[in-house]
Amino acid sequence: MSDVFVVGIDMTKFQKAGTGPAVDLLGAQAALMALDDCGLKIQQMEALYCGNLGQAAAMVGQRVLQQIGQTGIPVVNCANACATGATAFREAWMAIKAGVYDLVLAVGVEKMGGGLLGGAGGGQGIPKEGLLGSGTMPAVFAEAGMEHTRKYGTTFAQFAKVSVKNHHHSTMNPKSMYQIETPLETVMNAEMIAYPNTKLMCSVNVDGSAAAVLASEKKARELGLMGRAVRVKASVMTSDPWQERDLVMPDVNTCTRLAAKKAYEMAGVGATDINLVELHDCFATAEILHYENLGLCGDGEAGRMIDTGEVALGGRVPVNVSGGLLSKGHPLGATGIANIYEVSTHLRGEAGKRQVKDARLGLTHVIGLGSACGIHILEKASA
Amino acid sequence: MAETSAKPPLPVVDFLKLPDAGQPYLEGHKCQSCGAVFLGERAICSKCGTRNQMKAVRLADTGTLYVYSIVHRSFPGIQVPYVSAIVDLDGGGTLKGNLINVEPDPEKIRLGMPVEVVYKDALGRKDREGNSYTSYFFQPRR
Numbered sequence: 001m002s003d004v005f006v007v008g009i010d011m012t013k014f015q016k017a018g019t020g021p022a023v024d025l026l027g028a029q030a031a032l033m034a035l036d037d038c039g040l041k042i043q044q045m046e047a048l049y050c051g052n053l054g055q056a057a058a059m060v061g062q063r064v065l066q067q068i069g070q071t072g073i074p075v076v077n078c079a080n081a082c083a084t085g086a087t088a089f090r091e092a093w094m095a096i097k098a099g100v101y102d103l104v105l106a107v108g109v110e111k112m113g114g115g116l117l118g119g120a121g122g123g124q125g126i127p128k129e130g131l132l133g134s135g136t137m138p139a140v141f142a143e144a145g146m147e148h149t150r151k152y153g154t155t156f157a158q159f160a161k162v163s164v165k166n167h168h169h170s171t172m173n174p175k176s177m178y179q180i181e182t183p184l185e186t187v188m189n190a191e192m193i194a195y196p197n198t199k200l201m202c203s204v205n206v207d208g209s210a211a212a213v214l215a216s217e218k219k220a221r222e223l224g225l226m227g228r229a230v231r232v233k234a235s236v237m238t239s240d241p242w243q244e245r246d247l248v249m250p251d252v253n254t255c256t257r258l259a260a261k262k263a264y265e266m267a268g269v270g271a272t273d274i275n276l277v278e279l280h281d282c283f284a285t286a287e288i289l290h291y292e293n294l295g296l297c298g299d300g301e302a303g304r305m306i307d308t309g310e311v312a313l314g315g316r317v318p319v320n321v322s323g324g325l326l327s328k329g330h331p332l333g334a335t336g337i338a339n340i341y342e343v344s345t346h347l348r349g350e351a352g353k354r355q356v357k358d359a360r361l362g363l364t365h366v367i368g369l370g371s372a373c374g375i376h377i378l379e380k381a382s383a
Numbered sequence: 384m385a386e387t388s389a390k391p392p393l394p395v396v397d398f399l400k401l402p403d404a405g406q407p408y409l410e411g412h413k414c415q416s417c418g419a420v421f422l423g424e425r426a427i428c429s430k431c432g433t434r435n436q437m438k439a440v441r442l443a444d445t446g447t448l449y450v451y452s453i454v455h456r457s458f459p460g461i462q463v464p465y466v467s468a469i470v471d472l473d474g475g476g477t478l479k480g481n482l483i484n485v486e487p488d489p490e491k492i493r494l495g496m497p498v499e500v501v502y503k504d505a506l507g508r509k510d511r512e513g514n515s516y517t518s519y520f521f522q523p524r525r
Contacts, residue, residue, distance in 0.1 A: 116458065125395065126508040126516055132395065133467035133479040134454045142452035143469055150450060150494045194467075195453035195489060242430040245449070247422055248479035249469050 005220045005229040005381060010211035014177040014329035017112035020207030023055055027109035029332070030209035031068055034105070038213050038225055045213070046101040047303060051078045051108040052333040053090035055169040055213035064107055073109055081368025082282065083237070084108065085210065085336025090374060092214045093235045095247045101147030102219035108338070109209035110152040110331035117205075133248075138202050138283060139194035140369070144252060145285025146196070152300045154288060156196040159308045160187040163201045163326050169313055170323025171274060172354035177206045179330035187284075189195035201284035206329030210337035226381055230344045233361070234377035235269035240370075241290065256293035256365065257374040264295070271295035274377075276346055276356040278339035279365040281324040286367075291319070292364060294375075301310040313354060318377045321346070321354045339364040395505050397520040398422045407502040407517060409442040411476045420475040444500040445524060446472035451494075453487045462506075470498055470521050484522040497524040 010033035013027065020026050027050065035042060042065070056079035065075065067112040080087040085108030092106040118137040129135060148154045164184050170176035176237025182200050190198040220229050238259040243251045264270055271294060279294065281287040291302040296311075296317050305311050311319040323329045325335065343362035345351045356362075364376045394401050398410050410435035411420045415436040427434050451468040468482035483501075485492055498521040506515035 001405075055497065116456065125393065126505060126510050127461075128395070129510065130461035130463070130465050131481060131506055132520055133469070133481055134452065134465075136454065136457060138456070139452040139454050139467050143450045143467065146450035146452065146494065157491070192453075192455040194455065197452075221490070231501050240417070242417070243472075245469065245477040248477055 002217040004093050005217060005341065006121060006212050006232065006344055007213050007215045007225040007229050007376070008034045008040060009211070009219050009341045009344050010034045010037050010209035011175060011334070011338045012208050013175045014206040014208035014331060016177070017114050017205040017207055020111055023052060023060055023109055023111050024067050025026050026075045026111060026209045027052070027060060027064040027107050030109065030211035030316065030318060031064055031105060034211035034213050039326070040095045040103070040213060044103055045069055045071070045105040046071060046103050047073050047092070047095060048075045048076060048105045048107065049091045050075060050085035051336065052110060053079050053081065053084050054111060054333070060109065068114050081367030081370050082280065083336060083366045083372035083374045084363070085338065086296065086366045086374030086376065087237065087336065087372070089212060089337050089340060089376070090235045090237055092212070093232055096216050099196055101297040102216040104214045105207065105211065106214060106337060107211040108334035108336055109293040110333040111207045112205040112331055114205055123150065131296035134194065136194060138197045140250060141285050142194040142197045143249060144289060145283070148302065149186070152303060154303050155187065157282045158248035158303045158306055159196050159199070159288060160184055160201060162281065162287045163187045165306070165312050166281060166326040167200070168318045169220055169321045170327035170353060173323050173328060173350065176323040176327055177204050178323070178327045197283050197285055201326070203282045203325035203330035206331050206340040208329060208331035208334045209340065210341050212337055212340060217250040227298060228348050229381040230347050231381045232376060233379045234263040234375065236263040236266060236375045237374045238262070250369050250371055252367045252371060253289055253293050255371050256290060256367065259373040259375040260294045263363070263375040263377050269377065274361050274363050274382045275359040276321060276343060276362045277319045277321060277365070278324070278342050278362070279319060281320055281326050282367070284326060287319065287324070290365060294363065313356065318356050321351070321356060328383070330363045336366045339366065340376060342380065343378050347378060390514060392504065392515040392517045395516045397424070399517065399519055401517055408444070409476070409478070409500065409519060411440050411442045412437040412447060413440045413475070419465045422476065422478065442476045443473040446498055446500070447469045448482065448492070448494060448498050449477065450495045451492060453489065466492065468521050480519055480521055498522060499524045
């Protein structure tokens with residue numbers, strides 16, 4: 001089986017939730033940008049995999065084609081919580097890997113509402129939020145972070161430093177929702193949402209889309225697109241294995257560890273070979289957990305990683321140089337392809353001021369709570 | 384209205400049992416094959432896949448605080464702050480609920496501290512039919 005390559009990829013500038021165009025027009029924007037990135041036409045695409053959560057039952061992929069070209073190709077609409085975009089990308093990868101198609105388009109798009117996501121139990125009876133604890137996402141991920149505190153003594157300030165770093169990175173990313181520095185005291189003194197997550201430690205709800213054109217090796221060579229191509233070295237998805245607390249405490253760790261192990265095996269590389277990582281920093285607390293889950297450091301060493309700047313641009317393994325979900329923004333269905341765009345841009349050497357020097361291998365990671373973990377390992381292709 | 388308010392309170396979740404005689408308690412379902420404990424009735428164990436080997440067990444009213452978050456912003460109408468706590472019950476079972484009778488201050492809440500389960504009215508919340516509910520809460524163990 002030959003490898004699959006990303007030949008075209010792009011994303012819209014993420015914008016304030018509710019200010020973007022309708023979901024089909026927004027998805028169409030990124031689709032056209034990705035096609036233009038490789039100079040191909042919608043008529044050349046053999047299938048479309050479309051990720052969207054907010055209108056999961058409303059045929060968003062077909063509506064994107066109704067905007068940019070109704071060619072009659074098969075369309076599959078995917079919904080997998082915050083792993084939705086990665087799922088669409090992976091389905092596209094798998095279809096080419098299976099030899100069914102040579103050129104496939106993957107689109108992720110989301111129009112977001114404002115405010116808190118999640119909430120404890122609707123259903124029958126009375127509202128459970130604030131009665132049986134909290135199901136709001138900031139609290140759920142605060143509790144996940146507190147597990148790290150319990151094991152290793154990780155502090156509020158260490159969690160907050162994640163947000164300082166990612167906001168700093170985003171000042172170099174014109175496609176990020178925000179481009180502002182947020183010093184440590186600003187992050188720690190921001191409105192407390194769910195201790196230890198302040199408002200600046202919660203991802204930003206934005207409207208946005210991202211799209212990728214994937215090609216078989218044969219087709220990429222035939223079209224002369226290997227120069228900027230990015231090799232998909234690994235594509236892995238897992239769900240959450242049983243854990244004793246997972247009835248009340250969604251486990252984002254075990255499924256990530258399982259996916260990382262499989263991804264490194266599939267790619268034939270180790271964590272130390274990775275030059276940059278875009279991981280699922282839906283909350284600052286979450287990023288800390290994933291340094292260890294992805295094997296970027298040993299268990300209990302994540303606090304050191306953020307304290308010493310090993311995960312900052314210029315450090316040993318820069319994490320979320322795009323600004324991450326904390327500052328670039330988190331349009332749920334688009335996120336998984338947007339982080340593949342970020343890594344691809346570095347592998348192509350086109351990331352401008354935030355370029356990770358000599359990047360050859362990068363990893364992307366998303367978690368859809370419930371749970372789905374998607375990991376991709378990408379490599380600079382040698383033409 | 385007098386009639387409806389006279390009805391006995393309902394349990395906030397189906398695994399909270401309110402016997403006519405005796406104290407309220409939490410009920411788990413334990414897999415006889417692998418020992419995994421679940422909240423609420425079920426027929427199949429999602430840890431080991433064994434079917435029809437679930438047995439109802441009475442869960443302990445004591446446990447330890449595993450982790451928590453102090454919630455300062457919630458949905459409209461929900462009074463803040465409150466402490467959302469995850470508690471490991473002695474003898475098995477993990478539960479999420481409000482930790483009460485403690486200051487919502489990280490300096491005052493110790494991870495791993497002993498807690499007990501208490502049963503009280505569900506913060507005055509009533510359903511559309513006007514029914515009252517009994518809920519469970521955690522508080523520091525004296």
